[in-house]
Every structure is written in structure tokens, then in C-alpha cells.
Amino acid sequence: MIKEQVDVRKDALVLSRELVEMPRPLELLSESEIEKKHCISRVMTYVLKHLTSQFASNGFEWLLPVILSQSTDPLWPDQCASIEKRVELEIYGKTVRATASMIIHKLVACSIISPKLFSLSPNVRIEKSERGTSGVHAYEFTQLDFEVRNASSRDIRSFVEGVICRLIENLKEDMGEELLYLGRYDDLRKPRIPFELYDKAELEKEYGVQWEKRMLCEIDYPVWVTNLPREFYDFEDFQSGKWDNYDLLLPQYGEVLSGGKREFEFGKIGKKMERDNVRKENYSLLLRLAEEGRLKPSAGAGIGIERLVSWITGAKHIGETQLFPKIPGIVYDL
Ligand code: AMP
Ligand code: MG
Secondary structure, eight states: OOOHHHHHHTTTTSSSOSOOOOOOOGGGGOOOHHHHHHHHHHHHHHHHHHHHHHHHHOOOOOOOOOEESOOOOOOOOOOOOOOEEOOOOOOOOOOEEEOOOOOHHHHHHHHHHSSSSEEEEEEEEOOOOGGGSEEEEEOOEEEEEEEETTOOOHHHHHHHHHHHHHHHHHHHHHHHHHHHHHTTTTTOOOOOOOOOOOEHHHHHHHHGGHHHHHHHOOOOSSSEEEEEOOOTTTTTTTTTTOOOOEEEEETTEEEEEEEEEBBBOOOHHHHHHHHOOOOGGHHHHHHHHHHHHHHOEEEEEEEHHHHHHHHTOOOGGGGGGGGGOTTTTOOOOO
């Protein structure tokens, strides 16, 4: 059984994850499971401390997250999105939404106040129940979301590469015991810089629509994929049809980061919203700032913390990295 589980883990997203045991809530864990959970929790603490201090010491300002507001990420169109329900409620006569990502707030704050900012942002995404067995989806998770005014995609990618390499290097120095206990010490190797960069359109030509599954089995180090058609806020060159955005894929685990250069021109944002059937009335402040020329060019990304820690710790299911697992399709007492 253990062997089978390891095989499933290696071919993540390729084979069904039916064999992967669902993480259970804290009160049902055995002593050895508590020990493992505690170990993952120590690695999580180290990762959070390391990442936030790298951002802060590189001049990023730390924005506290928002939970409810009129505008949040539409999560549409995105081929990877699978949202069963949007969390909306009425307060003070207005409809507000639970944060799906801080993208809109990042763009506004980065344009008006902080040219370099980051946030540890709780995201609520009610993923379809079948994603409970994907092993990489939770319906509540945390993003380290960041944005830099006037940055290029390349600037962001090379910053992230440095951050990941330093993190792995320091983890191996300071968390060796934990990584050995989790069986990850040898396999977790510092990648070479620059990470390889692939164009999604070319990958699709070569491997077909299943390109991501193929890539995950073939790569040994994190790789970038660029030119991904998706939400209106990522930069699209209308002439060439290419998108100046990127995902970072981790071997066997998959996407851990999405980001891009951003749209800031009023006319272009409006056209894309109309084309994609995004409701403009949900983005009225963003549109007004763009119309007034107050939205500035920027680039940034969001790193899924639980996915990053899953990869580092070799977790079979993302819920193992959460003290209170939020697995699609399952609502525990806490
Ligand atoms: P997105 O902008 O939708 O690509 O989300 C940014 C990052 O958040 C992704 O690259 C993932 O690492 C992480 N993420 C997205 N959805 C989920 C989810 N349902 N559960 C856990 N992590 C997620
Ligand atoms: Mg993404």
C-alpha cells in the first residue's frame, strides 16, 4: 500500500489519486501522525519566516490581507479554474465577496502607495468536490502575493528564482533533521539559475492538451511556463496574441506560482472584460483608476504556500500541510 502511494505521488495528476489517503483532522491523528504533522508545521514556520524576511529585506512592504470586498479575482477565464460556488454576502446594503486572491488590491495599492508590496493572503475558493482527491487543491489556502511597480516579467522571475534557491539552501542547513525524517533531504536539491522557460503554445503543439502532466513527470527542477491565456489583468499583446505571464511548475507536484506583467490601460482592460464576459460593475474602482491614468504598469505573482510546503515536505495531500485541512468536498468540525 505504501509503495502504491509513493507511485501515485511520483505520477501526481497523471494517475488517479484515489489511493492517497485523505488527511484527517487533528483530533483523529495517531501519535506518529501527530509527530509528522508537527514536523511539517515546523517546516511551514521556517518557510514563512524565510520568505517574509527575504521580501521585507528586499524593500517590499507587508500589506495585511483583506477578507471581504466588492472586487476580487474573477478566476475566469482560466482553464485551471473549477469553482463550484462564489462566496458573497450582503453587508450595509452592498454585496461583498470573500477574497479569491488579492490581485485587485495589489494592483491598486502598488499603483497608489507601495511600489513593492507583498501579503500573506487567505484565499477562499470553493473548488468542485472532485478536486478533493487531486491532492493539490484546498478550498481555503494562503498565497504569498506580491507586486512590483514598473517591473518586467523577467525581473519577477529572476527574483523568485533567487528566493527559491536561498530557501532550499537554508532549509537544508537549518531543517536537515526534519527533511531527513520526512525522507526529503536527498531529493530536495537547489535548482540551477536561470530556471528553464517554456512557451505553453509550443508545449501544447508537442505534447497536446496533456502537456502539463507530461512535463511534471519529466522535469527534475522547477520550470517556468509562459504565454498562458487567462484573466483580464495579465498582459496580452493584441498584435502577436502572446501573453506576457508565467507559471512556476514543481517536479511531480505542478503549479506553485502564477503571475504576469499586468494590464493598466483602460481601453484594453474594458475590451478584455467584454470579450470574457467579466462583469464590469464588480471592478468599478479599478476601471475608474485606469481611466484616470492612475493605474500603473506592474508585474508580480502569487505563491501557493501550502503547495510549496507540500513539495518541500513530500506531502501526499495538501491537507497534510494545514493544521485544519480544508479539502474540497469535506467540511470538518474545525
Ligand atoms: P492562481 O492565481 O489562481 O494561479 O493562484 C496562485 C497560486 O495559488 C497557485 O499557483 C497555487 O500555488 C495556489 N492555489 C491556487 N488554487 C489553489 C487551491 N485550490 N488550493 C491550494 N492552492 C491553490
Ligand atoms: Mg494559476
